[in-house]
Amino acid sequence: MSTVLAWATLTVWTGLALCHSWFWRTDQRLPKLIPPDSWPSVAIVVPARDEADLLPDTLPTLLRQRYPGDARVILVDDGSSDGTAEVARSLTVPHGLPLTVTSPGEPPDGWTGKLWAVAHGVREAGDADLLLLTDADIAHDPDSLETLVAASSDRDMVSQMAVLRTETFWERLIVPAFVYFFAMLYPFRRVNSARWRTAAAAGGCVLVRRETLERAGGIAAIRGALIDDVALARAVAGAGGRIWLGYASKVRSVRPYPRLADLWQMVARSAYTQLRHSPLLLAGTVVGMIAVFLAPPAFALTGAWPAAAAWVVMAATFVPVARYYRQPLVAGLLLPFTAALYTLMTLDSARRRAGWKGRTY
Incomplete structure (x- = not known):
C-alpha cells in the first residue's frame, strides 16, 4: 500500500507541475506598455x-x-x-x-x-x-x-x-x-x-x-x-x-512580520473566511495539505523513491519564487514544514473570530 501511495504522490506533483497552468512560474509581469494618447486622471x-x-x-x-x-x-x-x-x-x-x-x-x-x-x-x-x-x-x-x-x-x-x-x-x-x-x-x-x-x-x-x-x-x-x-x-x-x-x-x-506570531495572525485572520466558514472545506483542505505536501517526505523517509522524486518535483516548483525573493534555491525542500505550519494556522483560524486592528467580524 505504501508503494501505491508513494506513486500517487509523484503522480499528483507531476500533474501540478505540468498541468496546473504553470502556477509556479513568476513570469506574469506587467504586459506590454502602451502609452495612451492622453493620460487619464x-x-x-x-x-x-x-x-x-x-x-x-x-x-x-x-x-x-x-x-x-x-x-x-x-x-x-x-x-x-x-x-x-x-x-x-x-x-x-x-x-x-x-x-x-x-x-x-x-x-x-x-x-x-x-x-x-x-x-x-x-x-x-x-x-x-x-x-x-x-x-x-x-x-x-x-x-x-x-x-x-x-x-x-x-x-x-x-x-x-x-x-x-x-x-x-x-x-x-x-x-x-x-x-x-x-x-x-x-x-x-x-x-x-x-x-x-x-x-x-x-x-x-x-x-x-x-x-x-x-x-x-x-x-x-x-x-x-x-x-x-x-x-x-x-x-x-x-x-x-x-x-x-x-x-x-x-x-x-514595508510591513514587518518579525515573529512567527505576527505571520500566524496574518494568515489565521482570514484563512477560514477563504474556506467560506465551511467545516467540510476545512476538513478537505487539511487532508489535501497532508496528502500533497506532507506525504512525499513521510514516504520518502521510508525509502520509497517515487515519494522522494515527488518531494524533489515539489521543491523544483518552488525555485522561481525562491529566486524572486532571493532565497536559497533549496528552500523548496522545507515546503512540507511550511505547509504544516499553514495547516495549523488554518485550523486556528477556524476557532477564532476574524479580526484586524481592534475590530472583529
Missing part, C-alpha cells in the same frame, strides 16, 4: 488604520510619482488612534502630487472598516478616470503609477502582488510560501486568460477603471468582504471587466 486611494509608523516610508513614494497626467492622493484615516492623519498631513512633498486627508467615521453595519474607508475615498475621487487602491504599507517606485496606467490600456483592472518583506528568519520561511500557495490557489495565467473564469487580485496594488467599478456595483457590492481583493476581482470580472494579476518589480510592502 488618477485618484490614489489609501485606507489607513493606525499606520503612523509606516506612512513616512510609503506615503512620500506616492506623492513623488512622476505621472504625465492629473493625479492626486487621498488618504482615508480609518478611525486611527495613533495620529495617522496628523502624520500624513506632515508628509506633503514640495511639487509632489496633491494630498487629501479625510475620515469617514465608523463603518455602518455590514461594512468592514477598510472597505468603508475605500468607499469614502472613491467618493472623494469624484470623476477620476482610474482609481489606484493601495495599502498604507506599500511603497512605490517613482514610475510605478505611470507604468501601471500604460499597462492598463485594454484592461479594466490591473493588480500586482507587491514584493513582501523577507528580512527575518520567519519572514524568509513563511512569506515566499504564502505567495506560492496563493498562486497555486489562483494561477496567475488563468486570471489573465479569457478562457478561464478564475478571478483574483492582490489588494496592495489595484488599478481599476472607475466606470467599470461603478458597473460592478461599486465598493458597496463587496462591503462585507474580509478577503476584499479577490472579492473585488470577482465583482469586476462579473461585470464584464477584463482583469490582470502579476508579480511586481516596482511595488513593495
Whole structure:
C-alpha cells in the first residue's frame, strides 16, 4: 500500500507541475506598455488604520510619482488612534502630487472598516478616470503609477502582488510560501486568460477603471468582504471587466512580520473566511495539505523513491519564487514544514473570530 501511495504522490506533483497552468512560474509581469494618447486622471486611494509608523516610508513614494497626467492622493484615516492623519498631513512633498486627508467615521453595519474607508475615498475621487487602491504599507517606485496606467490600456483592472518583506528568519520561511500557495490557489495565467473564469487580485496594488467599478456595483457590492481583493476581482470580472494579476518589480510592502506570531495572525485572520466558514472545506483542505505536501517526505523517509522524486518535483516548483525573493534555491525542500505550519494556522483560524486592528467580524 505504501508503494501505491508513494506513486500517487509523484503522480499528483507531476500533474501540478505540468498541468496546473504553470502556477509556479513568476513570469506574469506587467504586459506590454502602451502609452495612451492622453493620460487619464488618477485618484490614489489609501485606507489607513493606525499606520503612523509606516506612512513616512510609503506615503512620500506616492506623492513623488512622476505621472504625465492629473493625479492626486487621498488618504482615508480609518478611525486611527495613533495620529495617522496628523502624520500624513506632515508628509506633503514640495511639487509632489496633491494630498487629501479625510475620515469617514465608523463603518455602518455590514461594512468592514477598510472597505468603508475605500468607499469614502472613491467618493472623494469624484470623476477620476482610474482609481489606484493601495495599502498604507506599500511603497512605490517613482514610475510605478505611470507604468501601471500604460499597462492598463485594454484592461479594466490591473493588480500586482507587491514584493513582501523577507528580512527575518520567519519572514524568509513563511512569506515566499504564502505567495506560492496563493498562486497555486489562483494561477496567475488563468486570471489573465479569457478562457478561464478564475478571478483574483492582490489588494496592495489595484488599478481599476472607475466606470467599470461603478458597473460592478461599486465598493458597496463587496462591503462585507474580509478577503476584499479577490472579492473585488470577482465583482469586476462579473461585470464584464477584463482583469490582470502579476508579480511586481516596482511595488513593495514595508510591513514587518518579525515573529512567527505576527505571520500566524496574518494568515489565521482570514484563512477560514477563504474556506467560506465551511467545516467540510476545512476538513478537505487539511487532508489535501497532508496528502500533497506532507506525504512525499513521510514516504520518502521510508525509502520509497517515487515519494522522494515527488518531494524533489515539489521543491523544483518552488525555485522561481525562491529566486524572486532571493532565497536559497533549496528552500523548496522545507515546503512540507511550511505547509504544516499553514495547516495549523488554518485550523486556528477556524476557532477564532476574524479580526484586524481592534475590530472583529
